Amino acid sequence: MLPILGKSLLARMIERLKMISHEAEVIIATSETPDDDIIINEAINIGIPYYRGSLNNLLNRHYQAAKLHHADVVLKIPSDCPLIDPRIVDHVLDYFFANRNNFDFVSNLHPATYPDGNDVEIMTMECLTKAWEQASRELELEHTTPYIWENPQLFKIGNVTWPAGLDYSMSHRFTIDYAEDYYFIERVFRELYADNNQFSCDDILNLLTQKPEIYNINAQYAGVNWYRHHVDELKTITAAQTKQAPTKNLQEL
Numbered sequence: 579m580l581p582i583l584g585k586s587l588l589a590r591m592i593e594r595l596k597m598i599s600h601e602a603e604v605i606i607a608t609s610e611t612p613d614d615d616i617i618i619n620e621a622i623n624i625g626i627p628y629y630r631g632s633l634n635n636l637l638n639r640h641y642q643a644a645k646l647h648h649a650d651v652v653l654k655i656p657s658d659c660p661l662i663d664p665r666i667v668d669h670v671l672d673y674f675f676a677n678r679n680n681f682d683f684v685s686n687l688h689p690a691t692y693p694d695g696n697d698v699e700i701m702t703m704e705c706l707t708k709a710w711e712q713a714s715r716e717l718e719l720e721h722t723t724p725y726i727w728e729n730p731q732l733f734k735i736g737n738v739t740w741p742a743g744l745d746y747s748m749s750h751r752f753t754i755d756y757a758e759d760y761y762f763i764e765r766v767f768r769e770l771y772a773d774n775n776q777f778s779c780d781d782i783l784n785l786l787t788q789k790p791e792i793y794n795i796n797a798q799y800a801g802v803n804w805y806r807h808h809v810d811e812l813k814t815i816t817a818a819q820t821k822q823a824p825t826k827n828l829q830e831l
Contacts, residue, residue, distance in 0.1 A: 579616055579617075579620055580760055582660065582763065582764055582767050583767050583768070583771060586620055587660045587754065587760075587763070588606075588617065588620050588621075588624075588657070588660075589620065589623075589624050590660050590767070591657070591659060591660040591662065592604060592606075592624060592626055593775075594660070594661075594662055594663075594664055594776075595655065595662065595664065595667070596664075597664035597776055598664040598667045598668050598671070599664075599668050600667075600668060600671045602653060603627070603647060603649075604626055604627075605626070605627050605628065605629060605643050605647060606621045606626050606627070606628040606629070606657075607628070607629045607631065607636075607639050607640055607643040608621075608628060608629075608630055608631075608639075608657075609630060609631065609632065609633040609639070610630045610631065610632070610633070611633050614630070618630070627647070629642060629643035629646060631643070634716075634719065634720055635719045635720070636719065636720055636721065636722045637709060637710055637713055637718065637719045637720075637721075637722045637725075638710065638719070640652065640654060640706065640722050641706055641707065641709075641710040644703060644706060645703075649703055650702070650703050651674075651700065651701070651702060651703065652700070652701050652702075652703060652706050653667070653671070653698070653699070653700050654699040654700075654701070654722060654723065655667070655697065655698065655699075656697050656753070658695070658753045658754045658755065659695045659696065659697060659752070659753055659754075660695075660754065660763055661695050661696075661752040661753075661763055661766060661779075661782065662695060662696050662697075662698075662752075663696055663778050663779040664776070665778055665779070666686065666692060666696045666698060666779060667698050669738060670684060670685070670686050670698040670700060670738045671698075671700060673736065673738050674700045674736070677736060680734060680736065681734045681735065681736040682701060682702050682704070682705035682726070682733045682734045682735070683699070683700070683701040683702075683705050683723070683726045683727065683733050683734070683735050683736070684699075684700045684701075684735075684736040684737065684738065685697075685698060685699040685700065685723075685727070685736075685737060685738070686698050686737065686738045686739070687699065687727075687737070688727050688735070688737050688814065689737065689739070689747075689819070690745075690747035690819070691739045691740040691744065691745040691746065691747050692740055692746060692747060692779070693746040693747070693749075693750035693751065693752045693779060693782075693783070694747060694750065694751045694752060694753050694800070694801075694803060695751065695752030695753035695754075696752065696779060697753075698738075699722075699723050701723070701726065705726060705733055708732070708733075709722075709723070709725045709726050712725065713725035715811070717808050717811060717812075721804065724812070727814060728812065728813055728814055730814075746783075747801075747819075748800060748801040748819070748821070749800050749801070750783070750786070750793075750800060751796055751797070751799050751800045751801075751802070752766075752779075752782065755799070755802075756796065756799055756823075758795055758796040758798070758799065759796045759799065761795050761796070762792065762795040762796040765792050765795065766782055766785065766792065769785055769789070769792070770782070770785060798824050799823065799824070801820060801821040802820070802821055802822070802823045803819075803820050804820075805819055805820035806820040806821065806822055806823075
């Protein structure tokens with residue numbers, strides 16, 4: 579469990595999610611494999627409820643966790659987003675609830691315009707249940723929501739984009755998969771946290787403009803995402819929305 583200023587990455591992410599203004603219960607949904615015992619120990623340590631399910635069927639894992647906690651609306655945030663901005667989460671939630679009768683599913687990912695690592699997906703429990711009942715492809719089970727956003731004829735889908743038409747999705751990477759990502763995230767926290775523990779995505783972007791050497795720490799991975807493995811299988815994703823990882827890297831976490 580990698581540390582950031584004396585706490586785990588997971589604890590820092592939960593800390594930021596607790597800053598959202600909407601009333602919500604945070605649940606950690608992890609797998610039943612022994613390797614993830616460390617996640618359960620950390621969940622207990624920071625006082626967050628958890629659910630354990632299938633390693634590869636995240637759709638079932640998320641459905642069962644939501645059902646167990648009697649959710650009527652499900653907000654899905656990937657566990658690799660320790661820099662997620664609670665203001666962005668609130669913005670997408672505001673849009674969802676303002677248009678509750680118009681959409682089953684709202685995200686900021688289709689198309690994506692926010693820096694990678696600010697991934698927000700919101701759906702009704704009915705929407706998640708329908709996906710759980712009908713999805714069958716491996717990628718649909720592994721990534722939870724593709725069955726929804728790949729089938730706009732079955733679901734009412736909304737999307738929130740970055741203001742003023744800007745797009746940072748392929749140029750800025752705030753998520754964590756590689757060692758360089760960790761060094762980047764740790765540096766951002768060191769630079770911003772002491773003066774403002776609720777620093778925003780805009781604060782990070784301003785920091786990267788002022789200190790481009792921080793941006794360069796993991797810039798080689800900007801645009802690298804899971805889509806690259808499934809471009810030929812996805813109807814609503816193009817090759818322009820992903821890229822292959824560089825052949826030389828420090829290590830994958």
